[in-house]
Amino acid sequence: MNKYKRLFEPVKIGKCEIKNRFALAPMGPLGLSDNEGGFNQRGIDYYTERAKGGTGLIITGVTFVDNEVEEHGMPNVPCPTHNPVQFVRTGREMTERIHAYNSKVFLQMSGGFGRVTIPTNLGEFPPVAPSPIKHRWLDKTCRELTVDEIKAIVKKFGDGAYNAKRAGFDGVQIHAVHEGYLIDQFAISLFNHRTDEYGGSLENRLRFAKEIVEEIKNRCGEDFPVTLRYSPKSFIKDLRDGALPGEEFKEKGRDLDEGVEAAKLLVAYGYDALDTDVGSYDSWWWSHPPMYQEKGLYRPYAKLMKETVDVPVICAGRMDDPDMALEAIENGTCDMISLGRPLLADPDYVNKLRSNKCKSIRPCISCQEGCMGRVQHYSMLNCAVNPQACKERANALNPIVKKKKVLVVGGGVAGCEAARVLALRGHEAVIFEKSNRLGGNLIPGGAPSFKEDDIALADWYAHTLEELNVKVTLNHKVTKDEILNSNYDSVIIATGSTPKVFPLGDDKKVFTAAEVLLGKKDAGNATVVVGGGLVGCELALDLAKKGKKVTIVEALNKILALNGPLCSANSEMLEKLIPFNGIEVKANSKVKEYKNGLLKMETVNGIEELPCDSVILSVGYKEENSLYKELEFEIPEIYLLGDARKVSNIMYGIWDAFEVANHI
Template sequence: MPYPHLLAPLTLGSLRLPNHVVMLPMGTEMGTHEGLFTEREIAYYTARAAGGVGLVMTGIAAVSQDYEQINPGLCRVDTDDAIPGLTALAESIHAVGGRVSLQLTAGLGRNINVVDPDRAPISASDNPHYANPDVLCRPLEVEEIRTLVRRFGEAAARAAAAGIDAIDIHGHTGYIVDQFLTPAWNRRTDEYGGSVENRCRFAVEVIQAIKAAAPGLPVSFRLSVDHKFPGGRTTEESQRIAVILAEAGLDFILADDGSYEAMDYVFPPYYLGDGCMVPAAKALKEVVDIPVVACGNLDPDTAEKVLAAGDADIAGVGRGLIADPQWCAKLAEGRREDIRPCIRCNAMCVGNAFFALPLGCAVNAQVGFERERVLTPVETPRHVVVVGGGPAGLEAARVAGERGHRVDLYERDTRLGGVLRPAATPDFKKELHAMIGWWERQIARLPVTVHLGHEIAADSPELADADEIILATGSRPLVPASIPGIDGPNVVGVIDAHEGAPLGQRVVVAGGGLSGADLALELAQGGRDVTVVEAADEIARDLILINRMTLLRDLATAGVRLLTGHTVVAVDADGVQLRTADGEDVRVAADTVVTAFGVLPETTLADQLKAAGRTVRTVGDCVTPAKVGEAINAGYLAGAEV
């Protein structure tokens, strides 16, 4: 067996699980406005259970609204109204042979998203609200703490009555249980503050209340081992906490890092690399005897190595199971190469949640539509021509082929991938590159014929007998011809730079969007002297905040000079002439200037075919240049609709 540690059976308390993989708790935003489970959310979780994961762990469910107004839509189990939905969830997951754990929270405390003007947010002490520092939290009184402890027990009893298999306690990332554990936020002088034992008292009482209310259900706790901000909790302090929590009766513990102050560790982007929080699990393994779950960008190979090395007992996979619910089943079937990679972009999973939108996925358009977007074979196969082998075209061709259509895919380059190929050259974007190989393998088994180095024009005979034409012709670089010297011999386009065009030691990247910023980071990490010039007041402002936090930190570490609010006026053999918003002229010496001003949709073929009366579907950047996830999702829909 190629993954003997991951795929070996596992016992957690009273649960016998088929493997050592758990689906980490992640919010879905698929519930009702009142916070109850819906058929849509149940279908999402059930698909992961059917895919063979050992234990499905839900996103947070609030146990109380006694002292804090829970955000609309956040899952709630504070009344018996929750039991029917919980029962439906448990029955659905059990019907496919799975097991489910419900994650419980007392609330967000200083991190709550919406402050109620009629009552102050709560916390362990009078901490400033994270997003509104002028708002002070109200310290919970002792009787209120005890009420919350009872609420955990009541919620656990409801879960047990509904058939839920395990309970997880949300104790990380600076939410309210974590606020009690941490000296930075807990300055109490009563029995719930001071010593590490006192700061753990709330969490210990919660564990004991759950154990008493739901006997036989395994209980876990998710702990931030390193908060990753000055003054936050350190690994050594968390080791002491973990020992106390384990002694209170935990069956297993989830180890991660981060906080709202270091949110990129809560949802680690591709910049942080594989297994970025494994050290947290290893640290807890050193001090506790209960199983420890590792997390943080774990692909199957990294996860197997972590378990084989004894750095953790269980692999926690979150976004990887969003991208491919069959993650575990494919491993067990010896189909590692068929697992759809998670590209760690955070765009439609975490990004959607930030805007209270239902969970989605950049690479898997079926997420959140597990019931509706089922690919069924067509009764009458048609001939589908797809023009463009980038992400939108590849996905359209794959989906149309999955449905049984005969597909011809034409790509003018000699390689598939489109803009993904140059964009994925940095090592920190290797999962993005892996998507190209995934598509190649999937379409190789389908009625899809790939034609490389084959450009299609409006009068090409290849279009003559096409029943459906899907155009995914992408975009073209925007290079302002009004800038003197922009066509000089020392000027290189960002795509050519990514693909290995010769560059000097001193490089100016003209354009600070994601493409330019990622290239700057790659070049600086390779030893070059890099300056990024951006007319706007921010670098990579279209990037999700979490990813941007890491990018900016890495750019600073690599020594990249960022000149925002600067416009390129001219380029010459020795560098670039810039102008600030105030009209000041600035000169930057450079051996090479890389243009990364953005792109424009490539609509020529679409315009010609429409003018000739042909019906076409356009997807991806040739419609509106956007992020890769939007292109892939549009490609899926186009392929599913033909």
């Protein structure tokens, strides 16, 4: 018997019945629009694949209803009002495919970003806001919207919802009284300084949201569901300054008392469900939680909403643990579980859970490199661990012409991904790994408690390769002669990288980050981490959480200056966690010598000495490609992958391996 059966009971939003308790959380559909604001083939395939995977409700992610008041530069994301004929045509093609799998689909519609517009998406257009307030990213003052412009946007919501209904969408979600987007800026007094009917009292500040749902119900009928993305708490200490978990602070955004009062009003206005989270762009790590946030972090706020309103409550926020999801439904925390990044990582999550194949679910590692980082910097949605996300057709597995026997040397992410893809296509892949387990740098990288999903990804690869009958040999270092004396058709070298080290004097107490993370070396009670990149900062945080006194020494003028997380939610949270956990940072400093428990450093103030029990080097890695160089001119079909080719991150290790393995 499947213990998760409760998660597969139907639920209603308004009169729309959804077959199970799972929703695809709305994530910006960057790159999924055509030139006229319809859904392109990538978008249609992407959403359909999640419906095929068993998800009960598909929520598309933000589409703009207005491109005149706040211009977004078509075709940034789909737009239901830019070219209604094209939107209905492509939208209906998509909804019909989604409905074939008995899934429902809601279009998420936005009133605009206002002060939080991401600069890469802004172009030359001036940002707008409820009042002349500072932009989130740029040193610019936003332009105040006129009442006529507000009314025009409200009407566009009606037009957009009408077109969505024509296109076969089962409902809409309004984006949003959450995360500090434009409609939320109207709702929060920190941003709304207006003295007209859209400012002042809470009812006035919510008038924009009220008029939107009334307009849609008037145009589409009372039975057409209108849901709301809603944050009952902002976690804003000040403009561009957010609070950390456990930090004492005075809320300058929406506090929970107002969050409860606003929720009651919004439901009274006609909203049929609240899709609940917390946070804002000023505290982005709440709205887009990195691995440093605990799993299921929105549950207390969803529970509060369940106790406050009588419409369904949807809960997202690292809810990929099925037991946690089940408990949340059973104890009345929420009515639906919303999965965003987990469904990027594995579109078949829901079907695998239904068929008791939990070990086969590919985990999201919350790195946000492929999703939010790329949305922020390159205006495109992808996934670090799933190279096919948003590229389902472009990266479909290629049929093989002739079965080949392929040797993969190295069982890190690149080697494992290559072997997985080769096996799925029908080739015979063989892995040799010199250590005692698969995973490579996932193993030390996953040692901190907040990086558990790195270990889960390594375990997933081991399980998947076993299911695919890939022969894996551990504790075996392959030699040149061994390869040349075998009969492999192709060879992939994925031998990884080695930590950069240098002598400091008392090198018996100088360790690498991996040695400490793996528990091979004891850092003592007080240690210095040399290098303030991602590995160094995460190691320092892990040690500080274990009660160690930790100092980071960084040669550059700030931590995470090189190789930091692409997504600001990750990098900004980690930057704040360092001092919050008592970790001292010595920037613009270089270590010179370590003897007799004293580390000598060259700083901006001259030579300084720091007592410590150990020194941990986290100054990068160098490619281990010696075997490839030995074989480069000996084997006709040979490939170099992962860190052995170029030291990078998990995403590129996986993506490059997929690309190569899919074309052998």
